[in-house]
Amino acid sequence: MSEFVTVAEIKDLEPGQGKVVEVKGRAIALFNIGGTFYALDNTCLHMGGPVGEGYVEGNMVTCPWHGWQYNVETGETEFEPDQKLQTFEVKVEGEEVKIKL
Numbered sequence: 001m002s003e004f005v006t007v008a009e010i011k012d013l014e015p016g017q018g019k020v021v022e023v024k025g026r027a028i029a030l031f032n033i034g035g036t037f038y039a040l041d042n043t044c045l046h047m048g049g050p051v052g053e054g055y056v057e058g059n060m061v062t063c064p065w066h067g068w069q070y071n072v073e074t075g076e077t078e079f080e081p082d083q084k085l086q087t088f089e090v091k092v093e094g095e096e097v098k099i100k101l
């Protein structure tokens with residue numbers, strides 16, 4: 001059954017930043033876009049690069065390995081229109097950022 005798991009505190013991520021968090025052995029890319037948090041699969045659809053370590057601009061993140069770009073809110077990329085990164089529900093409770101797995 002899905003449950004919310006605490007993965008970070010609000011202060012860990014400034015707006016416009018991303019980071020990789022481990023949840024139940026799975027790498028998740030967590031982003032703060034203008035104060036709203038988003039979570040998606042960290043594994044790039046191209047060759048498995050760490051999306052959470054990518055450069056963030058607006059609501060787009062660029063994979064650090066070869067530059068594929070993803071919409072942080074939807075997981076979509078124009079480089080692979082038929083696929084997208086899995087996204088996860090995020091909620092903030094107090095100072096804690098939680099995602100649903």
Ligand code: FES
Nearest residue numbers: 044047049063066
């Ligand atoms: S692994 Fe992400 S762009 Fe190549």
